[in-house]
Amino acid sequence: MTKKQFLGWGFIAVLLMWGGNTYAQKFDQLAKTPQLGWNSWNTFGCDVNEKMIREMADAMVSSGMKDAGYEYINVDDCWHGERDKQGFIQVDKKHFPSGMKALADYVHSKGLKIGLYSDAGNTTCAGRRGSRGHEYQDAVTYASWGIDYLKYDWCDTQDINPKAAYSTMRDALYTAGRPVLFSICEWGDNKPWEWATDVGHSWRTTGDIYPCWNCEHNHGSWSSWGVLPILDKQVGLRKYAGPGHWNDMDMMEVGNGMSEEEDRSHFSLWAIMASPLIAGNDLRSMSDATKKILTNKDMLAINQDKLGVQAMKWIDDGDLEIFVKPLEKGEYAFLFLNRADQAQDYMLDWSFHYMKDDISKHEVFFDKKKFNWRDIWRGDSGTTTEKLGLNIPAHGVRVLRLTPR
Ligand code: GAL
Numbered sequence: 001m002t003k004k005q006f007l008g009w010g011f012i013a014v015l016l017m018w019g020g021n022t023y024a025q026k027f028d029q030l031a032k033t034p035q036l037g038w039n040s041w042n043t044f045g046c047d048v049n050e051k052m053i054r055e056m057a058d059a060m061v062s063s064g065m066k067d068a069g070y071e072y073i074n075v076d077d078c079w080h081g082e083r084d085k086q087g088f089i090q091v092d093k094k095h096f097p098s099g100m101k102a103l104a105d106y107v108h109s110k111g112l113k114i115g116l117y118s119d120a121g122n123t124t125c126a127g128r129r130g131s132r133g134h135e136y137q138d139a140v141t142y143a144s145w146g147i148d149y150l151k152y153d154w155c156d157t158q159d160i161n162p163k164a165a166y167s168t169m170r171d172a173l174y175t176a177g178r179p180v181l182f183s184i185c186e187w188g189d190n191k192p193w194e195w196a197t198d199v200g201h202s203w204r205t206t207g208d209i210y211p212c213w214n215c216e217h218n219h220g221s222w223s224s225w226g227v228l229p230i231l232d233k234q235v236g237l238r239k240y241a242g243p244g245h246w247n248d249m250d251m252m253e254v255g256n257g258m259s260e261e262e263d264r265s266h267f268s269l270w271a272i273m274a275s276p277l278i279a280g281n282d283l284r285s286m287s288d289a290t291k292k293i294l295t296n297k298d299m300l301a302i303n304q305d306k307l308g309v310q311a312m313k314w315i316d317d318g319d320l321e322i323f324v325k326p327l328e329k330g331e332y333a334f335l336f337l338n339r340a341d342q343a344q345d346y347m348l349d350w351s352f353h354y355m356k357d358d359i360s361k362h363e364v365f366f367d368k369k370k371f372n373w374r375d376i377w378r379g380d381s382g383t384t385t386e387k388l389g390l391n392i393p394a395h396g397v398r399v400l401r402l403t404p405r
Contacts, residue, residue, distance in 0.1 A: 026179040031201035032243045033304040034276045035181055037072025037115065037149070038065075039251045042209070042280025046078035046126050049095035050103050057107045059283035066112060068295040069304065072149050072181070073107050074115030074278065080128035088137055089129060104146035115149025115181070116142060120165040121156030130156060131169065139172035139180075147180060152200075154186035162190040166199045183248065183276070188233070193240035193247065202246040202276050206233045209280075211253035213262050213395050214339070227258075227266045228339060234273060238310040239359055241274050247310065248276050255281030255290035264377060265337065265397040267293050271303035272325045272335045272399070274310040298376045298401065302333040309360045311335065320346055320392070326360040332371070332402040338392035345391050350384040371402035 038056060040048050057073050060066050079100070081090035091100045100116075107114040118138060119130035131138045131152070142150065152169055154162070166184055173180045184192050184200035192203035210217040212226035225233075230249050241247045249270050254263045270277055279294055286294075302325060311325035311333070319340035325333040338344050350366040357363070366384055373388075374381040376399040382388065383405065390398050 027174065027182075027201075028244060030179055030181045030244075031246065031276075033306065033308065034246045034274055035072060035149070035183070035202065036070040036277050036300070036304075037074055037113075038070065038279045038283060039074040039076050039115075039151070041076035041117075042211075042251050042253060042256060043282050044076075048075055048078050050098055053103060054106050056283050057110045057112055060112060061110050063283055063286070063291055064295050065279070065283065065291075066110070068297060069300055070277075070279070070294075072113050072115050072278070074117070074149055074151060075103075076117045076151065077124050077126040077153075078128060079116065080118075080124070083129055083134070086137075087134055088141055089131075089134065100145040100147070108146065113148035114146070115151060115183075116147050117151045117153065118169075119153040119155050119157075120160060120162075120169065120186075121154070123156045125153055125155035132157075132160070132165075135169050135172040136175065139169070139176040142173075142180065143176040143178035147178070149181040149183065151183040151185050154189065162186055162192070163195045163199065166192075166196065170199050185248075193237055197240070197245045201244060202248040204248045204250060205237055206230050206250060209250040209253055211256040211258050213258060227253075227262065227269065231269055231273075235313075238273075238312055241308070241310040243306075243308040246274055246276055249273060251278040251280040252294075253280055254293055255279075255286045259395065260289050260293075261393050261396045263290065264293050265395060267296070268299055268335055268376075268397045268399050269323075269337070271299045272311040272323055272333055274303060274308065274325070277303055296376070299399065302327065302376070302399075302401065305333075307360065309357075312357055312359070314355055320344055324355060324357070326357055326362040327401075330404045332362075332364075333376075334373075334400045334402060336390055336392055336398045336400075338394060338396050341394050343391060343393050343396075345389065348388040348390075350388065370405045372405055373400040373402045375400055 081092040104114045121130045122132045123130045182200040184196055184203035187207045188205040196203045208224040210224035214228040215226040217224045237247050254267050305327045307328045309326050311323040314324040315322040321337045323335040353366045355364045371384045392398050
């Protein structure tokens with residue numbers, strides 16, 4: 001190799017390293033806190049079209065959700081048409097006649113970002129074209145459309161290695177160069193929390209959610225799950241969550257048929273567990289109660305706290321459970337959950353209590369360290385120098401934010 005050639009190759013290598021590094025950094029910054037958005041599946045299933053998605057972007061702005069921090073408008077399964085002769089995926093022209101680029105431009109013009117759904121297998125769960133064997137083509141196509149988020153599912157993947165399949169799509173997205181939040185959806189089947197920290201920004205921990213408090217909804221060969229069953233499946237997972245890689249408890253069912261009390265609990269639990277918060281209701285027609293829940297700034301602040309620690313279950317007293325999420329600056333969020341069908345009164349003498357969190361290394365002796373507290377949903381306040389007496393409605397929560405005195 002001549003000196004000139006050596007310098008030439010050296011220059012290209014530096015460029016590649018620099019480029020790769022910038023891309024990696026761009027991807028790194030995408031989910032420092034859990035992602036906030038909306039997804040079409042829970043309400044619309046396969047019935048998606050560009051008009052509805054545009055209206056949803058409008059509603060995200062007019063409802064105040066955008067101001068509250070929601071960012072992504074995600075089109076789930078069924079936007080796909082066929083592949084062209086070269087294998088590039090086309091949009092379903094009947095339901096998206098203006099094309100995906102125009103839809104992305106519209107969503108961007110509202111100051112929002114747009115997500116799509118695909119699948120690691122040959123077909124998606126609804127039988128559309130999956131990305132298997134077309135990962136790089138799809139990533140380049142999404143980048144050319146201006147897509148910001150990819151939810152990547154796990155249907156039709158019998159003989160595929162999950163880590164390899166998800167890493168291939170991650171590499172394809174990196175290579176295409178546009179920053180894309182990569183949301184892994186393989187239902188927790190292959191313990192993604194053990195291998196996906198550097199692969200995706202979040203991973204589903206369970207099968208699909210269903211709008212009920214404590215049920216298993218049987219679909220024949222598979223089940224979907226209510227709020228409590230999904231919560232209970234999070235045991236042991238909190239150590240895997242952190243900035244850039246979150247345990248995803250699935251899209252929310254707030255506004256989709258549960259009682260207001262249950263919706264408030266569902267939202268509070270997902271928030272304190274540092275799950276991505278992806279609304280799944282029709283934003284165009286939601287009630288004021290639903291809007292108030294989804295845009296509660298104090299609850300969202302707990303979810304978005306920069307420390308990025310998922311709540312731990314501190315006390316398990318049968319139907320009464322207390323979750324604690326350490327926050328920045330020595331603050332804490334406490335959630336009192338009443339799983340039961342009747343209201344409960346709960347007394348807590350702080351001075352008898354001690355809390356240690358092996359993950360954030362936070363430790364509090366409540367007889368020595370004193371806090372002021374404020375109830376996130378009701379607004380009343382108090383201090384830990386006095387006993388706490390709470391009435392917690394059936395299927396309800398009380399959420400307190402503790403600030404050092
Ligand atoms: C499921 C996934 C759902 C939804 C659906 C689309 O596998 O868990 O959230 O995306 O596929 O077909």
